[in-house]
Amino acid sequence: MIKSLRKKWIYITLITTVLIVFTRITPVKAAANGQLKVHFIDVGDADCILIQQGNKSMLIDAGNNLDEDVIKKYLLNLGIDRFDIIVGTHVDEDHIGSMDAIINDFEIDKIYMPQSDTTTKYLEDVMEAVRKKGLQVTAPVSEEVFNLGEAVCTILAPVSMGYEKLNNYSIVIKLQYGNTSFLFTGDAESVSEREMMRRGFDLSADVLKLGHHGSISSTSDEFLDRVNPQYAVIMLGRNNNYRHPHKRIMEKLKVKKIKVYRTDEKGTVVAESDGEKIIFNKEPGSYNYGK
Numbered sequence: 624m625i626k627s628l629r630k631k632w633i634y635i636t637l638i639t640t641v642l643i644v645f646t647r648i649t650p651v652k653a654a655a656n657g658q659l660k661v662h663f664i665d666v667g668d669a670d671c672i673l674i675q676q677g678n679k680s681m682l683i684d685a686g687n688n689l690d691e692d693v694i695k696k697y698l699l700n701l702g703i704d705r706f707d708i709i710v711g712t713h714v715d716e717d718h719i720g721s722m723d724a725i726i727n728d729f730e731i732d733k734i735y736m737p738q739s740d741t742t743t744k745y746l747e748d749v750m751e752a753v754r755k756k757g758l759q760v761t762a763p764v765s766e767e768v769f770n771l772g773e774a775v776c777t778i779l780a781p782v783s784m785g786y787e788k789l790n791n792y793s794i795v796i797k798l799q800y801g802n803t804s805f806l807f808t809g810d811a812e813s814v815s816e817r818e819m820m821r822r823g824f825d826l827s828a829d830v831l832k833l834g835h836h837g838s839i840s841s842t843s844d845e846f847l848d849r850v851n852p853q854y855a856v857i858m859l860g861r862n863n864n865y866r867h868p869h870k871r872i873m874e875k876l877k878v879k880k881i882k883v884y885r886t887d888e889k890g891t892v893v894a895e896s897d898g899e900k901i902i903f904n905k906e907p908g909s910y911n912y913g914k
């Protein structure tokens with residue numbers, strides 16, 4: 624009797640061990656499964672943000688022209704072969720440089736890009752890829768709301784047209800997931816920030832992706848007060864030639880005790896939300912500024 628009981632226990636222990644080992648070696652699934660994952664992919668002096676909720680995926684910007692391989696490798700490692708939505712915030716190379724490659728190689732449902740009078744070589748490449756795939760570009764409309772799984776996205780900017788600088792055409796999106804929120808600003812400068820504030824939009828967000836790589840042209844005092852984030856993410860290259868991030872921006876963040884995550888110091892940064900709290904996969908970075 625005791626002998627057979629012991630045998631049973633040995634079997635149970637053996638099966639449990641096999642199960643634990645199997646779970647540990649099984650690769651992580653692409654789907655975020657009830658979580659929101661925001662990947663700030665390190666592409667140097669450029670933006671590229673992957674957002675996953677459930678089995679839905681969105682890409683905001685696609686780095687410089689030479690970042691194609693880095694971005695594709697990152698996406699394929701996660702098992703991503705399609706996007707529900709891609710957003711080219713504006714037509715500068717460091718935002719849509721590799722977007723033609725993404726459109727060529729991935730299945731895409733919807734593309735948002737702002738209308739502007741100016742064209743660039745990179746925009747022409749993107750438009751060619753769009754034509755080849757038989758897709759259409761949707762122009763952003765301020766206050767338009769769309770879903771990404773259970774996340775709710777609101778397009779805030781551009782509010783108007785006829786901007787002097789291409790940066791101000793940047794599509795700004797606020798994403799709400801449960802009680803947590805993110806604000807993605809592209810390279811929107813203080814002109815666009817003022818417009819959003821004048822419209823009385825609810826700009827408050829837990830995470831602010833700083834506009835224009837931490838440049839002084841963006842993140843004005845009043846805008847930062849209105850967003851009032853706990854965390855700031857800055858996408859920029861190591862020892863870049865633009866002296867990003869700007870001294871005054873970093874001082875503001877430090878005074879307000881906003882935790883900073885920067886791709887020049889930490890590489891790719893991933894934020895994960897369960898709808899109540901946000902956890903980053905890296906420790907916060909420094910308040911050092913570009914020199």
Ligand SMILES: [Zn+2]
Pocket residue numbers: 669670715717718809810835836
């Ligand atoms: Zn930029």
